[in-house]
Amino acid sequence: MNCNILLIYKTLLDEYGPQGWWPVRRDAKSCVSAIRFEIAVGATLTQNTAWTNVEKAVDNLIILGLMDPKIIMDIDQDDLAKAIRSSGYYNQKAKKLKILTRFLMEGNFFQSGNIPARDDLLKLWGIGEETVDSILLYAYGVPVFVIDAYTRRIFERLGILNGGEQYKVIAGVITDSMEEDPDVYKEYHALVVRHGKEHCRKEPVCNSCVLKKYCKLGLSTD
Numbered sequence: 494m495n496c497n498i499l500l501i502y503k504t505l506l507d508e509y510g511p512q513g514w515w516p517v518r519r520d521a522k523s524c525v526s527a528i529r530f531e532i533a534v535g536a537t538l539t540q541n542t543a544w545t546n547v548e549k550a551v552d553n554l555i556i557l558g559l560m561d562p563k564i565i566m567d568i569d570q571d572d573l574a575k576a577i578r579s580s581g582y583y584n585q586k587a588k589k590l591k592i593l594t595r596f597l598m599e600g601n602f603f604q605s606g607n608i609p610a611r612d613d614l615l616k617l618w619g620i621g622e623e624t625v626d627s628i629l630l631y632a633y634g635v636p637v638f639v640i641d642a643y644t645r646r647i648f649e650r651l652g653i654l655n656g657g658e659q660y661k662v663i664a665g666v667i668t669d670s671m672e673e674d675p676d677v678y679k680e681y682h683a684l685v686v687r688h689g690k691e692h693c694r695k696e697p698v699c700n701s702c703v704l705k706k707y708c709k710l711g712l713s714t715d
């Protein structure tokens with residue numbers, strides 16, 4: 494067992510507390526299928542953009558009454574693109590959303606108990622591993638770890654990764670070091686994102702970082 498990975502999790506959790514992800518924009522009491530859909534939409538829109546831009550796009554879909562899989566399937570792609578403009582790459586993302594939504598609807602994956610297969614999601618146009626795992630973990634509770642740029646950066650700087658490892662290898666390094674628990678995976682990924690935004694930025698803020706004592710790069714800045 495790699496103690497560092499658990500220790501890092503506990504240190505980040507002590508520092509920041511539970512993050513309550515996924516940050517759905519609608520009332521948390523919305524039905525499971527509505528929350529699943531919003532997570533799938535958010536995970537797609539967040540590709541290559543900041544979350545604040547996604548929030549604007551998701552809010553706009555809600556305000557316009559478009560946050561409904563049947564409507565997304567039927568709406569003209571250009572009109573959908575306009576509605577999600579703030580998320581950037583909106584023409585591509587509109588196409589992705591329509592393809593993903595059709596797949597989830599046709600497979601009855603908004604129904605309780607039905608979970609899409611990772612390999613089938615990965616065959617969809619424009620939906621990569623990070624997006625697929627975000628959907629599986631946060632919308633369906635499947636125990637997969639989401640690897641994003643923050644994960645790579647932080648774990649490389651901590652000396653746990655060498656750099657250049659493939660997505661699957663990184664996910665394995667992390668999940669092999671912990672109990673299989675989707676709730677912990679959800680929290681851990683959210684904490685990594687928080688830490689990447691607040692401290693482990695491109696230009697890291699090491700002096701006040703709680704991970705500094707475990708960090709090759711942080712210690713080298715003394």
Ligand code: SF4
Pocket residue numbers: 647650651692693694697698699700702703704705708709710711712
């Ligand atoms: S010490 Fe610096 S480089 Fe290391 S994790 Fe913290 S912010 Fe990142």
